[in-house]
Amino acid sequence: MGYSFPEEVLEHVLSFIDSDSDRNSVSLVCKSWHDIERWCRRRLFVGNCYAVSPAIAIRRFPELRSVSLKGKPHFADFNLVPHEWGGYAYPWIAAFAEAYPWLEELRLKRMVVSDEALELIAKKFKNFRVLVMYSCEGFSTDGLATIAANCRNLKELDLSESEVDDVSENWLCQFPDSYTSLESLNITSLSSEIRFSGLERLVGRCPNLKTLKLSHSVPLDLLPNLLQKAPQLVELGSGLHTKEVHPDLYSKLAGAFSGCKGLKRLCGLWDVVPSYLPTLYPICFGLTSLNLSDAPIQCPELIKLVSQCQNLQRLWVLDYIEDTGLNALAESCKDLRELRVFPSDPFGQEPNVSLTEQGLVSVSAGCPKLHSVLYFCRRMSNVALSTIARNRPNLTRFRLCIIERFCPDYITLEPLDVGFGAIVEHCKDLKRLSLSGLLTDRVFEYIGSHGKKLEMLSLAFAGDSDLGLHHVLSGCKSLRKLEIRDCPFGDKALLENAAKLETMRSLWMSACQVSYRACKLLGQKMPRLNVEVIAEQGHPDLSPDEYPVEKLYIYRTVSGPRSDMPSFVWTMDKNPALRSS
Amino acid sequence: MEKPVVYDNGLNLEATELRLGLPGTNEPEKQTSTSARSKKRASPEMAEETRSKSSSCISDADDDAPPAKAQVVGWPPVRSYRKNSFQQRKGEAEGAGMYVKVGMDGAPYLRKIDLKVYKSYPELLNALENMFKFRIGEYSEREGYNGSDYTPTYEDKDGDWMLVGDVPWEMFISSCKRLRIMKGSE
Numbered sequence: 001m002g003y004s005f006p007e008e009v010l011e012h013v014l015s016f017i018d019s020d021s022d023r024n025s026v027s028l029v030c031k032s033w034h035d036i037e038r039w040c041r042r043r044l045f046v047g048n049c050y051a052v053s054p055a056i057a058i059r060r061f062p063e064l065r066s067v068s069l070k071g072k073p074h075f076a077d078f079n080l081v082p083h084e085w086g087g088y089a090y091p092w093i094a095a096f097a098e099a100y101p102w103l104e105e106l107r108l109k110r111m112v113v114s115d116e117a118l119e120l121i122a123k124k125f126k127n128f129r130v131l132v133m134y135s136c137e138g139f140s141t142d143g144l145a146t147i148a149a150n151c152r153n154l155k156e157l158d159l160s161e162s163e164v165d166d167v168s169e170n171w172l173c174q175f176p177d178s179y180t181s182l183e184s185l186n187i188t189s190l191s192s193e194i195r196f197s198g199l200e201r202l203v204g205r206c207p208n209l210k211t212l213k214l215s216h217s218v219p220l221d222l223l224p225n226l227l228q229k230a231p232q233l234v235e236l237g238s239g240l241h242t243k244e245v246h247p248d249l250y251s252k253l254a255g256a257f258s259g260c261k262g263l264k265r266l267c268g269l270w271d272v273v274p275s276y277l278p279t280l281y282p283i284c285f286g287l288t289s290l291n292l293s294d295a296p297i298q299c300p301e302l303i304k305l306v307s308q309c310q311n312l313q314r315l316w317v318l319d320y321i322e323d324t325g326l327n328a329l330a331e332s333c334k335d336l337r338e339l340r341v342f343p344s345d346p347f348g349q350e351p352n353v354s355l356t357e358q359g360l361v362s363v364s365a366g367c368p369k370l371h372s373v374l375y376f377c378r379r380m381s382n383v384a385l386s387t388i389a390r391n392r393p394n395l396t397r398f399r400l401c402i403i404e405r406f407c408p409d410y411i412t413l414e415p416l417d418v419g420f421g422a423i424v425e426h427c428k429d430l431k432r433l434s435l436s437g438l439l440t441d442r443v444f445e446y447i448g449s450h451g452k453k454l455e456m457l458s459l460a461f462a463g464d465s466d467l468g469l470h471h472v473l474s475g476c477k478s479l480r481k482l483e484i485r486d487c488p489f490g491d492k493a494l495l496e497n498a499a500k501l502e503t504m505r506s507l508w509m510s511a512c513q514v515s516y517r518a519c520k521l522l523g524q525k526m527p528r529l530n531v532e533v534i535a536e537q538g539h540p541d542l543s544p545d546e547y548p549v550e551k552l553y554i555y556r557t558v559s560g561p562r563s564d565m566p567s568f569v570w571t572m573d574k575n576p577a578l579r580s581s
Numbered sequence: 582m583e584k585p586v587v588y589d590n591g592l593n594l595e596a597t598e599l600r601l602g603l604p605g606t607n608e609p610e611k612q613t614s615t616s617a618r619s620k621k622r623a624s625p626e627m628a629e630e631t632r633s634k635s636s637s638c639i640s641d642a643d644d645d646a647p648p649a650k651a652q653v654v655g656w657p658p659v660r661s662y663r664k665n666s667f668q669q670r671k672g673e674a675e676g677a678g679m680y681v682k683v684g685m686d687g688a689p690y691l692r693k694i695d696l697k698v699y700k701s702y703p704e705l706l707n708a709l710e711n712m713f714k715f716r717i718g719e720y721s722e723r724e725g726y727n728g729s730d731y732t733p734t735y736e737d738k739d740g741d742w743m744l745v746g747d748v749p750w751e752m753f754i755s756s757c758k759r760l761r762i763m764k765g766s767e
Contacts, residue, residue, distance in 0.1 A: 077658070077660050320749075343657065353749060
């Protein structure tokens, strides 16, 4: 073996390989490729912050520039994960501060980030550029102020949907006058007032600002000035609310919008005053993404707006759009790829709008590129689902939420098994599926036999027995994330398919019928899984072993049980005979 | 079509389950945090058409009582910030009554009514007609109220005076600050 492939050449080749799975494959070829690859990997994605420890990550990848971390399980979005469950960013950031002084990007999702963590970021990473905190919590505007004051090269600050403790309105002013590198700012979740003059000056001196998503505290009369200072904007999020309608403001706004020739994405528009909507008409043709899910615009105005957006690829909207609006969408927006329809009155007992399954059927027929759907409605039928499946075999994400639980096919009163069965059968590339309505074990039989590319499945109030869970775990070869609430699934299916759990990122089960005994058994049987029981009502040892646990979170890990659990989370012992501290 | 609820997993939770009803009856669905029973029937508050043609199909030997309309944690699955923005708007509608002032052109004093008492526009307009002893005309989207001198209007959150009946009822309730019955043409 005299010949050796020069490392530099391999490194150069690898620099063109971005995808994590490709890089993982490269590192499996041989020891030297593994070694070369790990030294030149720059981006790391950790889908579950408890699956690996900072130390292990750092040891393997010594030269990272960009890290993404996810913390809490998805169902935390719906208040099913108790407060103080975990997902702390600080230990990661502290470890990175030592190991990666050149770290540039941090993207955190559903994590708890303290002001101390933000301070570390601000002070320890000299070339920090991108901070995204999506749906995070635990920090205040003081932490943001430290970031603003210290991160000279910051390009992106994104606080989407994070809960921020608003203690000072001044934090934006902490960006020094010499700071001009901002490209993307998302402060939609801030609720209090901010210093508007600070915002105006910031926007004015950052020529590369492409994304500006403001909070609803920014008044409408500020918007024309901001837009005039940043006509190069590609993405804008703003309210369009005002107490009084000024014709003067209207024309200023219309002029400002017309000046933004490159605007492609628009969101916000909360509390929109409908008379201001025509100011948007000039930019509609250029829009590829429109998020009106915070805007209570009624159907007629929605139709007028949407029919002018012929290049729309993504629409998020409230069910005020109704079936007629969706028909108009299907006719006008032939490039539509993603549709999300949210409920305006999710807790109302009666439908408040005329939105049914027909709207979705229309869009599935009229929009050939539609591949991602999230749809809240109040009735569905098997025939509609089958039609949608046949119309759109290219669906990759299909999340249907029929608001009433256990809701059957409204025409035949049958379960919706056959309809969802058609979806998984025809949509062979389906990666994500959420079910709702009246469903028996049959639907899981369909999913198990057809859902071969399914990666994420969300279930609620569905199924009859363990057989349902068994079909899913034994049939869905690509399954990575399974989240279940209020389904009659128990011990048998879980224990029989224990090995499957190691091939997945995580399994969440709440209000199901998995007994404490089964959890303990699983913990012992599968040392590479953390089997965590969440029991806010007291230690499960205090009830008989046959009793079902409240909530269960199982995930594979290489770093053993958590060391930061709150008092209501217990990891099942992996080897109860050997108690090590 | 309708299968009896059977849990054949040996846990026999039914025997240990706490109930409020008489033995032998199933209690309505409440907070589902400890019980995972699924109720296999259409709920009575579904569309009128299903109720009329399907009384035999809905029959479920277990349960005669309608399900409790208690809110279940995390259902429907909407993000809490999304929940808040519309809950806050409906905030005035929640709680004990939603009284707004009602005035009529020519009437010497104002009245007050509780909007929460009414479930729809016809109910409200009927009540107003009775209260002020007048008749409102026929509503159409194009022409407003036809066939009478009186037009019901309301002041919304932005301070604008709007014609009653244009927006969905729920939206009207959450934005109506006061009512005024206008007499004669504008």
